[in-house]
Amino acid sequence: MSSLTVTDVTKSYGATPVLTGVDLHVPEGSFTALLGPSGCGKTTLLRLVAGFDDPDRGTVEVSGRAVAGPGMSVAARRRRIGFVPQEGGLFPHLSVAGNVAFGLPRRQRRDTGRVRELLRLVGLDAALAERSPHQLSGGQQQRVALARALAPAPSLVLLDEPFSSLDASLREETRQAVADALAAAGATAVLVTHDQAEALSMADQVAVLRGGRLVQLADPRTLYRSPHDLDVATFVGESVVLDADVRAGRAHSALGVLDLERACPDGPARVLLRPEQLRLGRAGGSGPLARVRAVDFFGHDARVRLELPSGVAFSARLEGWDLPAAGDDVTVGVLGAALPFPSAEGAPAAHVSA
Amino acid sequence: MSPAAGPGTTARPAVPGRFRTRTGPRRPPVTLLLAAAVALLALLPLAYVLAAMVDVGWSGVRELVFRPRVGELLWNTGRLVGGTVALCAVLGVGAAWLVERAALPGRRVWHVLLVAPLAVPAFVNSYAWISLLPGLDTYGGALLVVTLSYFPFVYLPVVAAFRGLDPALEDTARGLGLSGWAVFRRVQLPQLRVALLGGGLLVALHVLAEFGALQMLRYPTFTTAIYDQYRATFNGPGATALAAVLLLLCLLLLLAELRLRGRRGYARTGSGVARAGRPVRLGAGGAPALLALAGLVALSLAVPLGSLALWMVRGSSTTLDRSALLETTGTTLGLAAVAAAVTTAMALPTGWLAVRARGRMATLLERSTYLGSSVPAIVIALALVTVAIEVTPWIYQTVPVLLAAYAILFLPRAIVPVRAAVEQAPPLYDDVAASLGSSALDRVRRVTLPLLAPGLGAGAALVFLAVVTELTATLLLAPTGTTTLATAFWSASSALEYGAAAPYAVVMVLLSAPATVLLSRDARRGLDAVTARRTGRGPLP
Numbered sequence: 087m088s089s090l091t092v093t094d095v096t097k098s099y100g101a102t103p104v105l106t107g108v109d110l111h112v113p114e115g116s117f118t119a120l121l122g123p124s125g126c127g128k129t130t131l132l133r134l135v136a137g138f139d140d141p142d143r144g145t146v147e148v149s150g151r152a153v154a155g156p157g158m159s160v161a162a163r164r165r166r167i168g169f170v171p172q173e174g175g176l177f178p179h180l181s182v183a184g185n186v187a188f189g190l191p192r193r194q195r196r197d198t199g200r201v202r203e204l205l206r207l208v209g210l211d212a213a214l215a216e217r218s219p220h221q222l223s224g225g226q227q228q229r230v231a232l233a234r235a236l237a238p239a240p241s242l243v244l245l246d247e248p249f250s251s252l253d254a255s256l257r258e259e260t261r262q263a264v265a266d267a268l269a270a271a272g273a274t275a276v277l278v279t280h281d282q283a284e285a286l287s288m289a290d291q292v293a294v295l296r297g298g299r300l301v302q303l304a305d306p307r308t309l310y311r312s313p314h315d316l317d318v319a320t321f322v323g324e325s326v327v328l329d330a331d332v333r334a335g336r337a338h339s340a341l342g343v344l345d346l347e348r349a350c351p352d353g354p355a356r357v358l359l360r361p362e363q364l365r366l367g368r369a370g371g372s373g374p375l376a377r378v379r380a381v382d383f384f385g386h387d388a389r390v391r392l393e394l395p396s397g398v399a400f401s402a403r404l405e406g407w408d409l410p411a412a413g414d415d416v417t418v419g420v421l422g423a424a425l426p427f428p429s430a431e432g433a434p435a436a437h438v439s440a
Numbered sequence: 441m442s443p444a445a446g447p448g449t450t451a452r453p454a455v456p457g458r459f460r461t462r463t464g465p466r467r468p469p470v471t472l473l474l475a476a477a478v479a480l481l482a483l484l485p486l487a488y489v490l491a492a493m494v495d496v497g498w499s500g501v502r503e504l505v506f507r508p509r510v511g512e513l514l515w516n517t518g519r520l521v522g523g524t525v526a527l528c529a530v531l532g533v534g535a536a537w538l539v540e541r542a543a544l545p546g547r548r549v550w551h552v553l554l555v556a557p558l559a560v561p562a563f564v565n566s567y568a569w570i571s572l573l574p575g576l577d578t579y580g581g582a583l584l585v586v587t588l589s590y591f592p593f594v595y596l597p598v599v600a601a602f603r604g605l606d607p608a609l610e611d612t613a614r615g616l617g618l619s620g621w622a623v624f625r626r627v628q629l630p631q632l633r634v635a636l637l638g639g640g641l642l643v644a645l646h647v648l649a650e651f652g653a654l655q656m657l658r659y660p661t662f663t664t665a666i667y668d669q670y671r672a673t674f675n676g677p678g679a680t681a682l683a684a685v686l687l688l689l690c691l692l693l694l695l696a697e698l699r700l701r702g703r704r705g706y707a708r709t710g711s712g713v714a715r716a717g718r719p720v721r722l723g724a725g726g727a728p729a730l731l732a733l734a735g736l737v738a739l740s741l742a743v744p745l746g747s748l749a750l751w752m753v754r755g756s757s758t759t760l761d762r763s764a765l766l767e768t769t770g771t772t773l774g775l776a777a778v779a780a781a782v783t784t785a786m787a788l789p790t791g792w793l794a795v796r797a798r799g800r801m802a803t804l805l806e807r808s809t810y811l812g813s814s815v816p817a818i819v820i821a822l823a824l825v826t827v828a829i830e831v832t833p834w835i836y837q838t839v840p841v842l843l844a845a846y847a848i849l850f851l852p853r854a855i856v857p858v859r860a861a862v863e864q865a866p867p868l869y870d871d872v873a874a875s876l877g878s879s880a881l882d883r884v885r886r887v888t889l890p891l892l893a894p895g896l897g898a899g900a901a902l903v904f905l906a907v908v909t910e911l912t913a914t915l916l917l918a919p920t921g922t923t924t925l926a927t928a929f930w931s932a933s934s935a936l937e938y939g940a941a942a943p944y945a946v947v948m949v950l951l952s953a954p955a956t957v958l959l960s961r962d963a964r965r966g967l968d969a970v971t972a973r974r975t976g977r978g979p980l981p
Binding site for chain 1: 864868869871872873874875876877878879886887890891
């Protein structure tokens with residue numbers, strides 16, 4: 087088990103810069119998610135760490151020892167870094183057992199006990215050992231791929247969007263099995279994903295990549311509550327972003343006067359609220375009035391789309407019982423404080439996200 | 441917020457002394473060089489003919505080409521190609537419609553029987569007919585024999601296209617009040633256009649390149665004229681000029697096909713239609729339809745096989761030389777095995793690049809091999825003989841020259857399956873294996889080779905079977921004393937010793953049969969490999 091340190095890593099393909107000066111530290115035994123939209127360079131970063139590709143600049147260190155740096159690069163096969171590709175990437179010409187045992191020393195490959203143990207670790211029945219990969223479900227393939235990666239006891243496990251090809255129902259179950267197996271193996275893991283819920287729920291820390299740069303590295307709660315900018319805010323979760331005027335440490339906005347999460351100089355700013363911070367009351371109560379445009383009902387909860395008389399639209403997240411109906415007029419209350427972003431440094435693309 | 445600083449800037453390798461330094465691109469261009477060498481070899485005959493013509497000069501070309509003899513050959517070749525393509529189109533489409541769409545008993549059996557003529561090499565078919573009916577040495581005879589040998593080249597793609605048609609379209613057309621004939625003419629035929637064109641082109645190129653069958657029928661075309669010219673004057677400019685005209689005809693056909701196809705795009709065939717259409721009841725037409733199919737099978741299959749059986753019986757009492765037959769079979773199989781191995785090995789770099797390094801260069805190299813193999817065998821042989829004598833006299837009359845000819849002729853048969861296999865082995869598997877600690881050599885052994893093996897095997901098998909029945913190039917290039925089944929058959933039947941020739945033909949037919957069964961089972965994929973040989977293009981995407 088090892089830590090991973092990436093320092094000032096830069097990589098271009100031809101004239102296209104993919105990664106620019108990325109710094110990242112993954113502590114020993116932790117689970118880190120690399121989160122970003124497609125094309126942000128997260129898979130490239132994973133490939134550089136794995137040794138499938140070399141950085142143009144910067145160093146990659148595993149437990150303090152450089153594996154890639156100026157003028158040198160340790161071959162992928164000597165890095166002892168496990169890799170779980172998208173859709174599993176199981177060798178089609180080998181059985182499940184053959185896949186799992188692939189990275190074991192020659193003498194151990196026939197040891198069915200070892201294979202069974204690894205299959206159990208990822209929550210699979212040992213009876214699957216003789217199956218072909220194409221006879222497995224997508225979730226089972228992913229688990230076999232993880233077992234294969236864990237077999238040679240790697241110092242680090244990299245997972246490249248392992249759940250994105252799975253059905254929603256299978257995804258949750260597979261995530262849980264993978265998280266349990268990684269915890270049981272005590273492995274340091276890096277997961278690449280574009281799914282913010284996956285990143286927030288599975289990882290100890292989340293690294294947000296955007297346009298080839300690392301924008302924020304934080305634990306999930308900090309990331310969700312104190313995003314670095316409004317772009318990160320809207321990327322990691324649904325947001326209510328309002329124009330406001332900050333005076334004496336409070337924001338004056340269309341939803342009333344709001345407390346602030348942190349100090350902010352007086353003047354124009356944009357403030358961030360999460361939809362679950364909003365509470366709706368019957369018309370006639372206190373607070374600003376809004377009209378319900380639509381209700382997206384999910385069962386356990388619902389997204390209520392609202393519009394202020396001024397035309398500002400936003401959403402509230404409410405529990406699934408006692409919901410207003412489209413066309414109702416409601417009052418809007420705010421729980422907790424808002425996060426201010428002074429306009430001077432406001433993100434250019436900030437907008438209200440549904 | 442910002443990540444913790446790394447533990448230091450001093451870079452030490454994880455395993456001291458065991459790191460590679462980065463120099464240049466990761467993949468050396470060795471594969472590219474190999475593929476380029478293969479492409480150059482494939483284009484050698486074309487280049488030779490071109491160079492020879494440039495050498496002769498315009499006045500020389502005029503003298504050699506613009507003469508009555510060439511006009512005669514053009515007329516002979518043209519009307520044979522035109523007649524054969526027309527007949528094959530009618531027979532191929534008709535048979536395909538009956539097998540795929542009509543309610544006939546035993547459709548699976550009919551299908552196999554209609555593909556089976558491909559197991560009888562055209563020159564064997566020709567022998568079978570002329571030995572029974574010596575009066576067939578006319579245009580009509582040539583048309584009959586060549587059509588019966590090559591109509592499966594139309595039948596197969598059209599059957600595949602019929603299978604790819606959405607029956608819902610026919611149902612819709614019927615719902616709109618169209619009759620059965622109108623449905624065929626207005627709905628099905630337009631969708632079969634690409635398959636029909638492709639099949640027709642294949643037939644045309646085969647007829648242009650056909651030597652053995654026409655020589656035996658004494659029907660003069662460019663190939664037979666080149667051969668006679670070569671026999672008379674060895675490698676005079678006369679033979680090369682004829683070869684140039686023949687090549688021009690091939691290239692014109694390829695170009696025409698490219699333009700016709702390019703304008704309308706590709707038809708999607710065989711992508712798997714879930715629901716099979718309801719067969720059309722023929723009513724009173726059922727009996728004549730069955731009779732027509734039976735007649736076609738009788739002429740294309742029963743006559744040659746019957747004739748072979750007849751000559752076996754007649755010949756066995758007099759001339760069957762078992763040891764000679766065994767030895768020749770052994771020589772042929774050995775030669776075919778070596779050619780299969782060599783050609784498949786040569787196909788690997790091209791097929792690899794076509795998938796792993798997609799781009800203009802890879803496409804150019806792949807197309808070069810297809811173009812090279814669409815050159816008729818007689819021209820390839822002529823070019824290799826001349827080049828060998830003039831440039832590398834020490835390899836003239838040796839096996840390597842013959843192997844080179846086989847490679848040029850049959851490379852696409854190996855490239856198509858090899859390429860498909862490389863597609864099944866994406867670089868991801870290599871990366872995963874590396875991350876599991878597997879070395880480069882270990883990865884080749886445990887990952888790449890097992891994944892490529894089926895494709896390499898299929899390619900080698902196709903080349904093997906093609907070489908077993910190859911006549912033209914072998915006739916010109918085989919070292920003195922090396923006799924294959926085809927050349928032994930040829931010398932016996934040329935001397936009108938039909939009984940002595942029969943056993944060699946039987947062995948060739950038996951060896952070709954398995955490939956034919958495979959073709960009938962998977963019409964589209966099997967045909968891809970064969971069509972690529974003559975039509976100068978890759979498989980349909």
